[in-house]
Amino acid sequence: YSPFSQIKRHSPRVTVIGAGKVGSTLAQRIAEKNLADVVLLDVVEGMPRGLALDLMEARGIELHNRRIIGTTDYADTSDSDIVVITAGFPRKPGMTRDDLLLTNAKIVMEAANKSMSYSPDAIYIVVTNPLDVMTYLAWQATGLPRDRIMGMAGVLDSARFETFIAMELGVCSLDVKAMVLGSHGDLMVPLPRYATVNGIPITELLDAATIERLVQRTRNGGAEIVELMQTGSAFYTPASSTCVMVESILLNQSRLLPVAAYLQGEYGLNDIFTGVPCRLGSSGIEEIMELKLTDAEIDALHTCAHEVRKNITRAQEIFAAV
Ligand code: TXD
Numbered sequence: 562y563s564p565f566s567q568i569k570r571h572s573p574r575v576t577v578i579g580a581g582k583v584g585s586t587l588a589q590r591i592a593e594k595n596l597a598d599v600v601l602l603d604v605v606e607g608m609p610r611g612l613a614l615d616l617m618e619a620r621g622i623e624l625h626n627r628r629i630i631g632t633t634d635y636a637d638t639s640d641s642d643i644v645v646i647t648a649g650f651p652r653k654p655g656m657t658r659d660d661l662l663l664t665n666a667k668i669v670m671e672a673a674n675k676s677m678s679y680s681p682d683a684i685y686i687v688v689t690n691p692l693d694v695m696t697y698l699a700w701q702a703t704g705l706p707r708d709r710i711m712g713m714a715g716v717l718d719s720a721r722f723e724t725f726i727a728m729e730l731g732v733c734s735l736d737v738k739a740m741v742l743g744s745h746g747d748l749m750v751p752l753p754r755y756a757t758v759n760g761i762p763i764t765e766l767l768d769a770a771t772i773e774r775l776v777q778r779t780r781n782g783g784a785e786i787v788e789l790m791q792t793g794s795a796f797y798t799p800a801s802s803t804c805v806m807v808e809s810i811l812l813n814q815s816r817l818l819p820v821a822a823y824l825q826g827e828y829g830l831n832d833i834f835t836g837v838p839c840r841l842g843s844s845g846i847e848e849i850m851e852l853k854l855t856d857a858e859i860d861a862l863h864t865c866a867h868e869v870r871k872n873i874t875r876a877q878e879i880f881a882a883v
Contacts (some may be wrong), residue, residue: 572597580601583796586799594808596812605633614631642811643807649695691872696710715821716818725779726739747780755852815840827851833866835865
């Protein structure tokens with residue numbers, strides 16, 4: 562008789578669709594932070610199983626007891642608490658995020674629909690680019706309520722902005738807080754007015770020209786890494802950023818994070834996904850916070866939405882024609 566055999570504990574489960582750079586790094590973070598069991602799914606036979614086994618073999622060293630399953634079969638993803646979609650293809654040098662539009666749209670919609678049939682109650686996080694468009698198409702394909710589907714980009718773009726501020730001032734990144742709203746691309750809307758170093762607005766610490774330089778570097782943050790790497794795009798910080806969202810949901814932390822959310826009138830925008838400050842907890846997006854923005858900031862947010870809308874329409878037209 563073992564008293565332990567009596568204990569049936571439900572471990573939270575996160576499915577990660579796409580076992581590429583972002584997906585596999587995210588699986589590692591989730592397991593090693595001891596947040597949940599992970600199901601890593603890919604279309605490539607064997608590869609997700611190999612990665613999962615490799616991650617499992619490190620458990621004794623990394624001191625956690627989370628299960629990581631690699632699979633090509635959606636049946637293995639059933640009853641997940643969170644599904645993260647990273648499946649698709651990253652940008653190659655010189656390629657814009659929008660070049661990826663069609664290929665990734667098909668992949669993301671299929672991944673969302675198949676996951677939904679096994680995890681209808683899960684919270685969905687889309688990571689695949691072009692992010693705001695993919696999140697919209699996944700939302701449309703699944704019919705999920707808006708609190709249960711969102712896109713990851715703002716946490717990453719904010720982390721980049723924070724890093725550049727910290728590097729410029731020579732202060733610890735831990736003390737820097739910043740928020741980047743809008744779409745994931747050149748039009749993103751960093752908010753220097755709301756960026757602080759331990760509560761001190763950066764506008765008190767840096768001149769306007771320097772701030773503008775850091776804002777531009779943030780806007781170009783993804784491309785800067787693509788140019789350097791030549792093969793593939795950033796994945797460490799994208800995985801960390803997604804993990805922060807997963808953690809806030811699983812642990813019901815109610816963190817206020819910039820997340821691509823479905824807007825219904827907030828910031829004067831309707832029927833579009835774009836990055837806005839959201840409170841993330843166990844039910845998903847618990848609140849969309851409406852910050853006071855200047856006219857210029859609102860205009861910039863609307864320009865993002867306009868661009869996202871154009872790409873959604875383009876994707877829909879191409880789909881209708883096929
Ligand atoms: O801020 C953000 N949102 C982003 C987005 C930050 C970084 C990366 N961003 C985007 O995520 C990037 O532009 C890509 O669209 C995705 C995934 O990037 P990653 O760097 O992980 O790409 P990989 O390494 O090529 O991995 C993609 C995997 C690969 O293993 C494919 O075999 C798999 O996706 N794939 C699929 N899996 C499941 N189902 C289908 N249909 C499928 N098609 C490809």
